Amino acid sequence: MPESSPETHVIDFRAAEQLLAARDPRGAIQLLDSVITAHPENTAARLLRARAFFLAAQLRPAELEFQIVLEREPDNAFAHFALGRTLERADRPEEALRHFRLAAALEPRPEFIEAARFARETGNGERDPGDPDHETE
DSSP, X not given: OOOOOHHHHHXXXXXXXXXXHTTOHHHHHHHHHHHHHHOTTOHHHHHHXXXXXXXXXXXXXHHHXXXXXXXXXXXXXXXXXXXXXXXXXXXXHXXXXXXXXXXXXXXXOHHHHHHHHHHHHHSSSSOOTTSTTOXXX
């Protein structure tokens, strides 16, 4: 097996991006494992691995990776959004809503705002009383 170096880790990271784009999340995870072992502080590699775990339907590892990213970068709107999607997929809508709201507040991209609205409207079958459009009796 060839010796690892910073250059091979960059190559592995870029190859993992390509594998993820080609819908091979398991292949991406394999490449990223060695990168993260060598560089555990690399948030970009952790975020990419979290996305790969999500696409491979490995929700618990995805959740853990997204949480690590958010511990380091609490203002990362995409990580909040992706963690929300992970929690939503794990049937934890109340927890997901919190992260969708944070994502939308940090970066008001249309998909983040829509996720926060949709989760609020359908999370538990009722409208959120804190919703400004919520009608009171």
